[in-house]
């Protein structure tokens with residue numbers, strides 16, 4: 001496998017080359033030696049104390065996750081890094097939420113070169129737990145850049161995957177008054193892209209790894225029937241149901257549905273606009289995936305603007321919430337893009 005030895009870290013800003021190199025060295029040590037760089041000492045201690053030891057099966061799953069990430073990136077003509085199993089920390093739910101806030105299943109922290117997984121979720125469904133790891137390891141293969149300046153004490157994020165953070169010098173003017181935080185761009189789109197890939201992984205792992213007591217159930221006709229029933233009840237597509245417990249009392253839904261709806265729409269319209277270059281939405285999706293890993297956004301920006309018209313890439317980048325009543329929601333973004341597309345088609349047909 002043509003895997004990279006280390007992730008690439010880019011540092012912008014006017015700090016000295018020595019200071020920037022020192023940060024890169026710390027990040028490299030975090031990746032290679034699991035130093036937990038950037039994590040407060042007391043939290044590090046708690047992690048070392050309470051982290052759940054990985055079973056042979058868990059290690060097999062992490063191997064599989066790395067293999068699948070490598071396959072995906074090779075298909076894009078890129079090299080993945082093999083993310084070390086030691087840097088994936090399976091934590092008791094309480095410690096997990098202390099670090100990451102409540103109720104999520106996993107978090108990738110590029111600034112620490114670590115992934116945190118909530119053991120409650122993993123215990124509930126190993127299949128979904130594996131998908132969480134895949135999602136997070138994809139994030140960790142994403143483009144990553146920080147910003148360091150001579151006269152400011154803190155290093156800040158500059159890029160994470162497609163996500164663009166405001167420059168330090170502009171942070172004050174770039175407070176989004178509606179969201180009451182500095183503007184970040186492409187957050188919603190970035191998650192939609194990563195989760196779209198994770199859905200494919202979800203299907204593949206069912207055929208490749210057998211989880212005792214779960215895989216058989218998830219492949220049974222009864223499961224598929226139950227999924228259709230719940231989906232009908234909720235008015236959603238059955239594929240949006242991620243997992244159902246065997247006693248049928250619990251189920252989980254797939255992440256970021258609203259962002260993915262917008263992303264699917266964007267892919268469909270681009271495929272229609274450029275049928276010679278892109279035979280289907282999957283081939284357009286590859287351009288977006290590639291951009292999250294390389295950080296090069298010019299191509300996808302052009303595709304969007306040549307399909308939806310000027311300003312549309314910015315509209316897509318602003319998408320920031322899945323709740324319809326919040327500013328920059330996926331629902332609002334969808335409406336705006338549809339209007340832009342209609343206007344654009346009218347203009348080009350004149």
Ligand SMILES: [Zn+2]
Nearest residue numbers: 135139191194
């Ligand atoms: Zn994510």
